[in-house]
Amino acid sequence: MDKKTTMPINLTINGKPVSAPEGSTILEAARGAGIRIPTLCHHPDLTNVGACRLCVVTVEKARGLQTACTTPAAGGMVVNTESQEARETRRFVLEMLLSDHPNECMVCETNGDCELQDLAYEYEVPWPAAGATHHKYEVDTDPNPFVAIDRNKCIVCGRCVRACDEIQNREVWNFANRGFKTRLVAGADQPMLEARCESCGQCVAYCPVGALYDKMSVGVARANKVEKVRTVCSYCGVGCSFDLNVRDDRVVRVTSTAKAPVNGMALCVKGRYGYDYVHHTDRLTKPLVRRDLLSSSTSDERRSGRSSDLVEVDWDTALNLVARKLTDIKSSHGGDAIAFFASAKCTNEENYLFNKFTRQVLGTNNIDHCARL
Numbered sequence: 570m571d572k573k574t575t576m577p578i579n580l581t582i583n584g585k586p587v588s589a590p591e592g593s594t595i596l597e598a599a600r601g602a603g604i605r606i607p608t609l610c611h612h613p614d615l616t617n618v619g620a621c622r623l624c625v626v627t628v629e630k631a632r633g634l635q636t637a638c639t640t641p642a643a644g645g646m647v648v649n650t651e652s653q654e655a656r657e658t659r660r661f662v663l664e665m666l667l668s669d670h671p672n673e674c675m676v677c678e679t680n681g682d683c684e685l686q687d688l689a690y691e692y693e694v695p696w697p698a699a700g701a702t703h704h705k706y707e708v709d710t711d712p713n714p715f716v717a718i719d720r721n722k723c724i725v726c727g728r729c730v731r732a733c734d735e736i737q738n739r740e741v742w743n744f745a746n747r748g749f750k751t752r753l754v755a756g757a758d759q760p761m762l763e764a765r766c767e768s769c770g771q772c773v774a775y776c777p778v779g780a781l782y783d784k785m786s787v788g789v790a791r792a793n794k795v796e797k798v799r800t801v802c803s804y805c806g807v808g809c810s811f812d813l814n815v816r817d818d819r820v821v822r823v824t825s826t827a828k829a830p831v832n833g834m835a836l837c838v839k840g841r842y843g844y845d846y847v848h849h850t851d852r853l854t855k856p857l858v859r860r861d862l863l864s865s866s867t868s869d870e871r872r873s874g875r876s877s878d879l880v881e882v883d884w885d886t887a888l889n890l891v892a893r894k895l896t897d898i899k900s901s902h903g904g905d906a907i908a909f910f911a912s913a914k915c916t917n918e919e920n921y922l923f924n925k926f927t928r929q930v931l932g933t934n935n936i937d938h939c940a941r942l
């Protein structure tokens with residue numbers, strides 16, 4: 570490891586001596602010491618751009634306020650994150666943002682889970698005066714089946730642009746025009762799916778406000794109405810985890826969490842949006858067994874090839890039947906008369922156990938996996 574990167578820097582933040590690894594920004598040094606600096610465009614998973622100016626701080630001997638997310642921390646630096654000038658500037662920035670914002674929190678999907686709303690409350694930003702010029706974009710115009718867009722709420726922080734670019738490598742989002750006319754666009758102002766979008770929803774997960782939101786959850790999944798249950802994705806063996814948002818015993822949304830050990834905030838389209846199977850009426854929730862396997866039908870009847878009806882049974886009955894048949898076949902023909910096929914939808918641990926069961930319990934190497942792993 571490069572020795573330079575492990576050298577600590579010693580500085581003072583809000584009168585407190587702080588030590589941070591070399592290469593840290595002021596923001597990272599402060600957060601590492603438990604000192605909060607508000608941000609909107611910053612996210613620890615993404616590159617820093619210093620766009621929103623919320624993180625401005627006073628640095629002794631420096632000219633003007635400095636953006637904490639882009640200014641490197643240096644030895645001997647004296648930083649004040651709560652100077653009057655810094656706080657007033659933040660409040661002014663928030664006032665500017667709200668002056669061109671619908672401020673319709675009461676009917677907003679993101680109410681209660683909105684970083685702008687929280688900061689406006691914290692900094693006691695007044696309701697904008699009537700008559701300010703507002704953008705008037707049509708809402709949810711993109712045919713993407715999962716991601717909805719309300720550009721009226723976009724604060725041009727660029728988190729979606731960087732998430733799509735740096736995490737998903739799809740480079741769908743960008744900004745068209747400049748100044749007041751700046752507008753979030755997909756590709757060359759195309760529908761998202763025509764601009765290489767693969768509907769992973771990373772842009773939604775990183776949007777700090779309600780400008781990008783999950784179409785499938787509209788009207789049902791507000792933050793204060795759901796209980797979050799952490800679980801592992803059932804679609805493949807990578808083992809991504811996320812929070813099922815549950816309301817009235819139904820899954821109404823999936824949200825990613827930075828605490829997921831394998832995937833962090835990242836999910837694919839299946840993990841984030843493929844949850845409608847959970848309550849689908851076609852879903853099998855109980856084992857089904859051919860009636861003749863349960864009854865005392867003769868082997869002649871079974872050999873006739875006519876398949877009997879499928880009947881619902883409990884798990885004990887189904888598993889006992891499978892165990893009995895495996896034991897019968899093994900004792901009459903040997904374990905090699907049986908073959909096992911594993912699934913990439915199972916976790917690594919499940920496939921490992923399946924492998925052990927096949928080779929050690931049934932005594933055969935007849936095992937394969939749909940992905941040939």
Ligand code: SF4
Nearest residue numbers: 673674677683778779
């Ligand atoms: S994005 Fe946030 S501030 Fe804007 S309307 Fe929605 S909840 Fe309110």
Ligand code: SF4
Nearest residue numbers: 733766767769770772
């Ligand atoms: S859904 Fe994924 S691929 Fe599509 S724009 Fe958002 S981040 Fe990019």
Ligand code: SF4
Nearest residue numbers: 723724726727729776
């Ligand atoms: S859509 Fe959301 S994440 Fe993207 S720039 Fe606008 S506010 Fe930021």
